[in-house]
Amino acid sequence: MSFIGQVLVGLIALLHFYILVLEMFLWTTPRGLKAFGQTPESAQATRTLAANQGLYNGFLAVGLVWGLLHPDRQVAWELQMFFLACVAIAGIYGAITAKRSILFIQTVPAVIAMIVVTMAIYLQTDPPVA
Template structure:
């Protein structure tokens, strides 16, 4: 179960690196507009806000990678759990305030990783 949890945590981290790239560097392009359901004008008007949001997604990814590679397994577990919970809370909030699909796209992988992580550390 430990390997499964590590894979799931890594996938959540990679997903957030991808979101960082979309929001910070590709926000005004067609891929980001399609992913986030925005218009060209909206993307132009909110470019700096999206870059800031992307930076936060990068912090989530960095925290998850930090937890995965930390040499102290107990502290690494705590880091992973904390950052996964942050992703889960953000997904719930985002699904309520922005787009319902966020709960599935970001929340489900985070909640699955939390479950695997906790089970692997019982």
């Protein structure tokens, strides 16, 4: 189960790197317009705001990768839980304020990963102190 949890965390990190690319570099392209349901005019007007959002998604992705690579199991778990919680909360806020599907794209996978990673670490012989 630990492997599955780490794969889920990695996939969520990749998703957020992809969102970074969409928001920072592809916002006004056909792919960006389609992904976010924007018109060319609205995308041009919000380009700077989107790049800022993309940067934050990049921070989430880097934090998840940090959690995957940290050598201390306790610290790795804490990092993963923190950044997955940030992803889940951002997804809830996005679903309320922007587009309902964000809940299923961000929040649901993050919560599933949190459950799987936590189950995996507690099924081992020496669970972390939480």
